[in-house]
Amino acid sequence: MIALEMGASSRMIGMLKPGQRVVVMGPTGAPTEVPESSTVLLLGGGLGNAVLFSIAKAAKEKNNKVIYFAGYKKAEDIFKREEIEAATDVVIYSVDSGQPIPAQRPQDKSFVGNIIQAMIAYASGQLGEIPIPLNEASRVIAIGSDRMMEAVTKARHESLKPYLNECHEGIASINSPMQCMMKAVCAQCLQRHVIPGTNEEVFVFTCFNQDQKMDEVDFANLNSRLKANSLMEKISNKWLDYIIEKHSLMKV
Numbered sequence: 437m438i439a440l441e442m443g444a445s446s447r448m449i450g451m452l453k454p455g456q457r458v459v460v461m462g463p464t465g466a467p468t469e470v471p472e473s474s475t476v477l478l479l480g481g482g483l484g485n486a487v488l489f490s491i492a493k494a495a496k497e498k499n500n501k502v503i504y505f506a507g508y509k510k511a512e513d514i515f516k517r518e519e520i521e522a523a524t525d526v527v528i529y530s531v532d533s534g535q536p537i538p539a540q541r542p543q544d545k546s547f548v549g550n551i552i553q554a555m556i557a558y559a560s561g562q563l564g565e566i567p568i569p570l571n572e573a574s575r576v577i578a579i580g581s582d583r584m585m586e587a588v589t590k591a592r593h594e595s596l597k598p599y600l601n602e603c604h605e606g607i608a609s610i611n612s613p614m615q616c617m618m619k620a621v622c623a624q625c626l627q628r629h630v631i632p633g634t635n636e637e638v639f640v641f642t643c644f645n646q647d648q649k650m651d652e653v654d655f656a657n658l659n660s661r662l663k664a665n666s667l668m669e670k671i672s673n674k675w676l677d678y679i680i681e682k683h684s685l686m687k688v
């Protein structure tokens with residue numbers, strides 16, 4: 437289990453003491469579907485990489501070739517590098533700015549820029565030899581911020597289009613706000629979809645299945661829902677800062 441200190445509750449995890457009992461609750465979701473004996477293209481943005489390397493492992497176990505773009509804000513954000521490399525055929529590390537992440541294996545690449553620019557640089561040969569062309573991939577799975585996944589969704593039809601297999605399936609791991617996480621109970625996690633072609637409006641429970649077809653997801657709706665909690669998150673974080681300082685609480 438990996439806990440990333442993002443908000444008040446996750447920051448409190450750092451204060452748990454060894455041996456302390458913890459009750460964990462989360463969306464049960466659905467296992468990510470991975471094809472067999474094919475090629476998958478995995479795109480991880482920041483925290484998304486904490487989940488994506490497990491999907492890479494599952495894909496490898498099903499005899500897939502795995503191309504993995506691991507995007508971070510800065511080089512020091514990287515974690516679980518060994519696990520990522522153990523489950524992939526080629527990794528392209530990118531950072532938005534600053535020092536690049538040096539590649540360790542001969543087939544891996546390094547880039548400074550966003551993940552879409554990294555994909556274009558790889559696919560067009562700017563990063564040198566292309567061990568596996570992007571258009572071999574039958575499935576593209578993106579996990580990152582809603583903005584990153586929206587950018588990938590659009591770029592597949594624009595700047596990335598010449599490099600991708602036109603029949604590929606694009607999947608985004610949607611991070612809707614949740615409450616009960618018990619599948620179709622509270623409806624807090626509803627995500628709006630618009631079906632391409634018919635423009636039919638559909639709502640799905642994200643806690644039932646986080647993996648959703650990129651081209652159906654209404655990302656503007658997702659972004660505005662995610663922002664709805666922003667004020668409470670900031671206030672909780674400030675309150676926690678105050679409590680930590682007042683009571684000299686220490687991380688374990």
Ligand code: FES
Nearest residue numbers: 617620621623643
């Ligand atoms: S979070 Fe309650 S139904 Fe999905």
